[in-house]
Structures are given as structure tokens and as C-alpha cells.
Amino acid sequence: MSYEALTVRPVTPRIGAEVFGVDLTRPLSNRQTEELKNALADHLVLFFRDQPIDHESHKTLGRSFGELAIHSGVSGLPEHPEIVAIHADANSKYVAGENWHSDLTCNAEPPMGSILYLHTAPDYGGDTLFSSMYAAYEALSPRMKAYLEGLTAVHDGDHVYKPLFPDVDRKYPCSTHPVVRTHPVTGRKLIFVNSSYTTRIVEVPKEESNAILAFLYDHVKNPNFQVRFRWKPHSIAFWDNRCTQHLATWDYFPQTRSGYRVTVAGDKPF
Numbered sequence: 448m449s450y451e452a453l454t455v456r457p458v459t460p461r462i463g464a465e466v467f468g469v470d471l472t473r474p475l476s477n478r479q480t481e482e483l484k485n486a487l488a489d490h491l492v493l494f495f496r497d498q499p500i501d502h503e504s505h506k507t508l509g510r511s512f513g514e515l516a517i518h519s520g521v522s523g524l525p526e527h528p529e530i531v532a533i534h535a536d537a538n539s540k541y542v543a544g545e546n547w548h549s550d551l552t553c554n555a556e557p558p559m560g561s562i563l564y565l566h567t568a569p570d571y572g573g574d575t576l577f578s579s580m581y582a583a584y585e586a587l588s589p590r591m592k593a594y595l596e597g598l599t600a601v602h603d604g605d606h607v608y609k610p611l612f613p614d615v616d617r618k619y620p621c622s623t624h625p626v627v628r629t630h631p632v633t634g635r636k637l638i639f640v641n642s643s644y645t646t647r648i649v650e651v652p653k654e655e656s657n658a659i660l661a662f663l664y665d666h667v668k669n670p671n672f673q674v675r676f677r678w679k680p681h682s683i684a685f686w687d688n689r690c691t692q693h694l695a696t697w698d699y700f701p702q703t704r705s706g707y708r709v710t711v712a713g714d715k716p717f
């Protein structure tokens with residue numbers, strides 16, 4: 448893919464690219480938007496530096512790629528319900544996203560992407576790891592691919608949010624999606640189960656489901672499928688939530704790591 452409005456520098460062959468030559472704090476041109484969509488399809492997660500974006504511009508940026516989704520698990524900012532704070536400091540008891548996951552796969556229509564901005568980053572540590580679910584699928588044996596074809600799995604929000612918020616009396620979304628999903632833009636197949644939200648494969652006995660999910664959860668951790676992003680203040684990561692999983696490391700306690708995320712709505716997986 449060639450780009451005229453951006454400079455795109457891959458970080459690994461399978462996943463991740465740094466993007467230069469675009470100011471995300473200002474409205475994007477049509478050309479920039481199209482090229483960012485192409486870059487996201489090619490590289491799955493895009494990294495940007497020196498983007499001190501405010502809440503309105505962050506939402507405008509997200510809306511360039513679709514409608515914004517309201518987070519179904521945690522509340523957004525009082526004045527900006529589409530924006531969730533991502534924050535950890537010396538008083539934190541947990542951080543968001545410490546396990547491998549795709550965002551909000553408990554939703555009937557999980558997000559197409561997330562755009563995370565950090566204004567404060569630890570001096571070192573606090574990296575986010577991303578894994579390509581295309582690469583994970585393509586590395587499976589033909590026999591395992593055939594086995595998984597047509598299976599569906601339950602993704603349960605209670606599994607993630609009830610342990611975090613035991614005092615909150617509410618039911619979180621729960622949805623069933625294909626175990627192998629086809630990306631609506633690229634047409635490529637990918638593994639679409641994750642250890643945070645997915646609780647069982649519907650069509651097989653529970654013990655078999657547990658064993659297959661344990662295999663897949665281990666398989667997606669292969670470093671050959673991954674890229675690791677080292678944050679600096681005012682960096683942005685924009686990931687395609689349909690074909691990646693990510694994990695936020697919490698190795699920087701008691702330092703502060705802080706920012707905001709908007710989520711772009713997606714569609715029903717097939």
C-alpha cells in the first residue's frame with residue numbers, strides 16, 4: 448500500500464505501524480481518513496506521537512471512522528459519555544485490560560476500533576501489547592481450522608465486570624459470536640475468542656470447550672503474532688478491535704499512567 452498524505456512505518460511484519468505526518472488534534476481531510484483506514488487494515492494497530500488531543504478533538508477523530516460507542520461496562524466522563532478514563536496510580540487496586548482481550552466482545556456488535564490517548568506515561572513500563580488474530584488463525588493446523596469452523600462462543604460481560612464491581616447490581620451484555628470470524632473489510636479469517644469475555648464454546652461439551660479455549664488462549668500469546676508499544680506522554684494507539692487482542696502491562700506501580708479512550712462502533716461478527 449502506498450500513502451501520499453501519511454508516512455507509515457511498520458514496526459513488525461504482521462502487526463503495528465508508526466504513523467507520521469498527520470495532526471490528529473485537527474479534523475482529518477478525506478484523504479487522510481482514507482489512508483488511515485487503509486493503514487489500519489494493513490497494520491491492525493497504528494501508533495502516533497506528540498498528539499496533545501482534547502476531548503472534543505478526540506471524539507471528532509473517532510467519528511472519522513464511524514459512530515462512537517458508549518462503553519457497556521464502565522461509565523464515561525460526566526460531560527463526555529463516549530470517553531472513558533484509563534488511569535492507574537499509587538492508589539489503584541487494578542488496571543483496565545490486564546488480561547489478553549478484545550474490547551467489549553460481550554456486545555452484540557463489538558467495537559470496530561478503539562483510540563487510546565495517554566497524556567501521562569510512566570518513565571518506563573506500562574507498555575501495551577497487541578496480538579494479530581489473523582496471524583494466530585493462519586498458524587493453526589488445517590485440522591484445527593476445520594474443527595473450529597462453524598463453532599460459536601459465548602462472550603459474557605458479567606465475567607469481566609462483576610469481579611471488578613461486586614457492589615454494582617446490574618446485568619452486563621452477553622452475546623454469542625463465531626469462534627472464527629471473517630473481517631468485514633479485508634475478508635481475512637481470524638480467531639475471535641478471548642480469555643476476558645469468552646466463557647464457553649456452545650456446540651461442544653463443557654470439558655471440551657474448556658480444553659479448546661485454553662489452547663486458543665495460550666496460542667494467541669505467541670510473540671511472533673505481537674507488537675509492543677512503549678508509551679510516551681501524548682501518544683495515541685488506534686487498534687482494529689475486530690482482528691487484534693491487547694493487554695496492558697501493570698509493571699509501573701506506583702507511577703501514574705493516565706489518559707482517555709474513545710471506542711468506534713462495530714457490526715455483528717460473521
Ligand code: SIN
Nearest residue numbers: 533543544575694695
Ligand atoms: C484497554 O483498553 O484495554 C486498556 C489498554 C491500555 O491501557 O493500554
